[in-house]
Amino acid sequence: MSIKDKIKENKALKRLTIWLLMPRNQARPRLWVRLLLNPFKHKRGKHTTICRSVRNDLLPFRNFSIGSNSTVEDYATLNNGVGDVYIGNNTRIGIGSVIIGPVTVGNDVRFAQNVVCSGLNHGYQDVTTPIWKQPVTTSEIIIGDETWIGSNSVVVAGVTIGKHSVIAAGSVVTRSIPDYCVAGGNPAKIIKQYNPATQTWEKPIQVAL
Known part of the structure; x- marks a missing residue:
């Protein structure tokens, strides 16, 4: 099972991952995501x-x-x-x-x-x-x-x-x-x-x- 699938199946881990990516009740990702992850993922x-x-x-x-x-x-x-x-x-x-x-x-x-x-x-x-x-x-x-x-x-x-x-x-x-x-x-x-x-x-x- 991939890491992605494990995160999807574990509710606590999924909540933690989402919190790490963006603040609670917000749609905009955290600064570190915008600077360090998105440039490599998005084209x-x-x-x-x-x-x-x-x-x-x-x-x-x-x-x-x-x-x-x-x-x-x-x-x-x-x-x-x-x-x-x-x-x-x-x-x-x-x-x-x-x-x-x-x-x-x-x-x-x-x-x-x-x-x-x-x-x-x-x-x-x-x-x-x-x-x-x-x-x-x-x-x-x-x-x-x-x-x-x-x-x-x-x-x-x-x-x-x-x-x-x-x-x-x-x-x-x-x-x-x-x-x-x-x-x-x-x-x-x-x-x-x-x-x-x-x-x-x-x-x-x-x-x-």
Whole structure:
């Protein structure tokens, strides 16, 4: 049995390990983790900038990588506590945006300001237990290459947004969006989709019920 498996099976050892990695009731890892462990575990491409004010809630027992020529702007949050986070090349994560894994962001993607992508949900079914104490569920978010997500948008767990799509500002994306679409609203709906046959962006056909 590996050391990792032993820690998972022993509750006391698991609590001690988590305490060593981060303070009680906190998501941000301790300084020694950020300085001595994460640089060897996590990968950062060339010419990539993660601004100093970014909250890096990144732990060594999950994966994090960001490609080349990418930027994470000020006051954003990166969190891989319950799921891996992958960010591609030539991608910009806008001011104040939040990424909570599991999330995969492709290449040449743009997040505007205050975009939230969270692959995490809290359980709530047990009414005798506070929600924050209940087990979490995760479902990966995938953001395709060349996609633009407008400011103040929310992408919920399990959603895939296709390649070269646009999400209008203030949208709540609760269902997957195909490639080459413009979508918006709460919940987000497809407004236009590229038709390769006509080489134009067309409104979806409304089907009468």
